[in-house]
Amino acid sequence: MLSESSSFLKGMMLGSIFCALITMLGHIRIGHGDRRHQHKHHHLQAPNKEDILKISQDERMELSKSFRVYCIILVKPKDVSLWAAVRETWTKHCDKAEFFSSENVKVFESINMETDDMWLMMRKAYKYAFDKYRDQYNWFFLARPTMFAIMENLKYFLLKKDPSQPFYLGHTIKSGDLEYVSVEGGIVLSIESMKRLNSLLGIPEKCPEQGGMIWKISEDKQLAVCLKYAGVFAENAEDSEGKDVFNTKSVGLFIKEAMSNHPNLVVEGCCSDMAVTFNGLTPNQMHVMMYGVYRLRAFGHIFHDALVFLPPNGSDN
Amino acid sequence: MSEIHFREMASKSWLNFLTFLCGSAIGFVLCSQLFSILLGEQGDTQPDILHNDPHARHADDNGQNHLEGQMNFNADSSQHKDENTDIAENLYQKVKILCWVMTGPQNLEKKAKHVKATWAQRCNKVLFMSSEEDKDFPAVGLKTREGRDQLYWKTIKAFQYVHDHYLEDADWFMKADDDTYVILENLRWLLSKYNPEEPIYFGRRFKPYVKQGYMSGGAGYVLSKEALKRFVDAFKTDKCTHSSSIEDLALGRCMEIINVEAGDSRDTIGKETFHPFVPEHHLIRGYLPRTFWYWNYNYYPPVEECSIQTHVKSNFYYYSSII
Numbered sequence: 179m180l181s182e183s184s185s186f187l188k189g190m191m192l193g194s195i196f197c198a199l200i201t202m203l204g205h206i207r208i209g210h211g212d213r214r215h216q217h218k219h220h221h222l223q224a225p226n227k228e229d230i231l232k233i234s235q236d237e238r239m240e241l242s243k244s245f246r247v248y249c250i251i252l253v254k255p256k257d258v259s260l261w262a263a264v265r266e267t268w269t270k271h272c273d274k275a276e277f278f279s280s281e282n283v284k285v286f287e288s289i290n291m292e293t294d295d296m297w298l299m300m301r302k303a304y305k306y307a308f309d310k311y312r313d314q315y316n317w318f319f320l321a322r323p324t325m326f327a328i329m330e331n332l333k334y335f336l337l338k339k340d341p342s343q344p345f346y347l348g349h350t351i352k353s354g355d356l357e358y359v360s361v362e363g364g365i366v367l368s369i370e371s372m373k374r375l376n377s378l379l380g381i382p383e384k385c386p387e388q389g390g391m392i393w394k395i396s397e398d399k400q401l402a403v404c405l406k407y408a409g410v411f412a413e414n415a416e417d418s419e420g421k422d423v424f425n426t427k428s429v430g431l432f433i434k435e436a437m438s439n440h441p442n443l444v445v446e447g448c449c450s451d452m453a454v455t456f457n458g459l460t461p462n463q464m465h466v467m468m469y470g471v472y473r474l475r476a477f478g479h480i481f482h483d484a485l486v487f488l489p490p491n492g493s494d495n
Numbered sequence: 496m497s498e499i500h501f502r503e504m505a506s507k508s509w510l511n512f513l514t515f516l517c518g519s520a521i522g523f524v525l526c527s528q529l530f531s532i533l534l535g536e537q538g539d540t541q542p543d544i545l546h547n548d549p550h551a552r553h554a555d556d557n558g559q560n561h562l563e564g565q566m567n568f569n570a571d572s573s574q575h576k577d578e579n580t581d582i583a584e585n586l587y588q589k590v591k592i593l594c595w596v597m598t599g600p601q602n603l604e605k606k607a608k609h610v611k612a613t614w615a616q617r618c619n620k621v622l623f624m625s626s627e628e629d630k631d632f633p634a635v636g637l638k639t640r641e642g643r644d645q646l647y648w649k650t651i652k653a654f655q656y657v658h659d660h661y662l663e664d665a666d667w668f669m670k671a672d673d674d675t676y677v678i679l680e681n682l683r684w685l686l687s688k689y690n691p692e693e694p695i696y697f698g699r700r701f702k703p704y705v706k707q708g709y710m711s712g713g714a715g716y717v718l719s720k721e722a723l724k725r726f727v728d729a730f731k732t733d734k735c736t737h738s739s740s741i742e743d744l745a746l747g748r749c750m751e752i753i754n755v756e757a758g759d760s761r762d763t764i765g766k767e768t769f770h771p772f773v774p775e776h777h778l779i780r781g782y783l784p785r786t787f788w789y790w791n792y793n794y795y796p797p798v799e800e801c802s803i804q805t806h807v808k809s810n811f812y813y814y815s816s817i818i
Contacts, residue, residue, distance in 0.1 A: 181507070181511055182510060182511060182514045183514075185511045185512070185514050185515040185518065186514040186515065186517060186518035187518060188515060188518065189514065189515035189516060189517060189518025189519035189520075189521075189522065190518040190519065190521055190522035190525075191518075191522060192518075192519045192522065193518065193519035193520060193521065193522025193523035193524075193525075193526065194522040194523065194525065194526040196519070196523060197522070197523045197526035197527050197530070198526060198530075201527075201530050393530070393531065444612070462775040462779060462782075463775075465774075465775065465778045465779050466774045466775055466778060468778075469774060469778050470774075474678075475681075476583065476678050476680040476681060477582070477583065477586070477680040477681045477683070477684040478580065478581075478582035478583030478584075478585070478586055478680050478683075478684070479578055479579070479580050479582075479583050479680065480578070480579040480580075480581075480582065481578055481579075482578075482579060
């Protein structure tokens with residue numbers, strides 16, 4: 179009996195050591211990042227109202243028209259009800275929105291990526307978008323169908339940012355040495371970042387199709403690694419008060435957490451007034467958000483926005 | 496003898512080997528689980544699809560919504576940076592609304608507290624009506640029992656209390672439930688066109704049973720000062736009766752008897768501004784089945800609900816505490 183238990187224990191130990199070794203090896207392969215990379219947190223702020231007002235009226239008009247945002251939404255057949263909601267609501271405010279799905283779905287038009295793997299879908303979508311639309315759009319926004327995005331706030335945020343610079347923004351998370359933009363909050367790439375990304379997509383050493391050795395690495399991390407090779411770093415988007423503008427949670431969840439964490443400041447502490455994305459919504463909630471954000475108004479409250487972004491022609495929202 | 500011994504030894508070492516393999520497999524699996532937790536690979540969020548039952552309780556209706564301590568939504572101080580509220584503030588002075596919220600002892604912490612922390616702050620005066628008094632909340636004790644059958648009785652006593660203590664403090668008197676959300680500014684805009692000395696009341700108008708229609712209890716309703724006076728008087732002079740379990744219908748009948756007009760609360764494009772259900776039910780086309788009683792009750796013909804509206808006052812009933 180004793181010899182059995184001791185061999186069992188020996189086996190367990192060997193198994194764990196073996197497993198740990200493999201994980202370490204896998205990690206070393208990923209962490210092969212830029213040695214020069216400064217260990218800094220990158221934050222990016224929204225423009226100040228005063229800065230906007232300094233620009234002349236005509237320039238402001240020109241500015242508001244100069245933004246062309248192309249929306250990439252990665253969907254799978256199981257997301258069909260979310261897809262329907264998203265199609266009918268906020269994506270109508272993108273200058274162009276296209277749905278990239280893992281397989282052909284009869285109900286809705288989409289671009290078939292012919293793969294189930296999220297990272298492969300993302301690569302193909304970015305390549306497709308760049309090849310086809312590089313001359314027509316200067317910002318590329320990638321989202322999931324569980325997200326609600328307010329394009330006008332996105333454009334306002336990008337107002338003073340030059341798309342010929344490599345921007346890669348959203349809600350960032352730090353994982354060891356890697357700072358990446360979480361796909362759960364939406365990923366924004368400028369045309370310059372798209373250019374650099376696409377030049378690397380063909381190089382398997384820098385931008386492999388299968389990232390991790392044993393453990394599958396999420397697509398947003400893979401994207402970050404790829405972009406890092408091109409010298410594009412993730413930046414966390416914040417408003418003038420330091421609140422995140424891209425959110426990986428829904429309003430309901432934020433409020434729930436606020437009520438238990440800091441009940442004195444539920445709304446104040448919750449979310450930015452100029453939030454761009456929320457995630458984790460149900461299809462019904464999309465419609466409610468659409469109504470709440472764009473239509474419902476409290477009489478007598480007038481908002482003096484320095485700039486207006488109109489939805490593209492033909493959208494009925 | 497040695498052969499048997501040898502076989503015994505062989506089987507023992509075979510067993511040992513097996514347990515060794517077992518151990519290593521289990522060790523490997525445990526370790527992998529540990530690492531995957533540490534590395535935190537996120538799974539896909541799978542949101543729940545709401546079922547098409549307007550009366551269904553939402554999933555968040557468990558005890559977690561109890562608020563500890565004072566909750567401050569900063570409803571007044573946290574104004575949007577670019578906001579001009581002069582018109583709203585002007586109306587606040589001109590159209591005075593007293594809100595009373597129908598609640599009960601078991602809902603004070605669960606629901607009424609949220610109302611108190613949010614929209615109720617925009618009433619000129621707010622009162623919480625419960626069967627028992629609660630000095631800390633504070634809630635008025637109507638000295639009734641609780642229950643759906645007590646609703647009309649509570650309503651009568653609540654209006655009476657308001658009449659006896661606060662008649663001169665407001666022009667309009669609104670009844671809401673503790674799961675209703677009211678946008679006061681829009682209500683003021685609606686009422687600003689009417690004279691509170693006229694006998695009139697507003698809400699979501701339903702057509703059956705009462706000739707001029709009656710107002711849905713769930714969506715909330717608001718009485719003019721004159722209407723309130725007549726209502727309270729009607730019970731003193733026995734023009735209206737106390738016994739009814741259907742609060743909104745009974746009130747509607749009484750209003751007709753005492754010649755209080757059922758007003759039209761629709762906006763300038765003919766869309767309803769009082770809503771008896773949560774926004775989803777009204778916003779999503781086809782959510783409420785065509786056979787649902789609601790479609791036959793509406794006094795006015797349905798216009799595409801909640802499409803493009805700028806001035807909408809909404810009373811959303813059946814709301815769970817967390818939006």
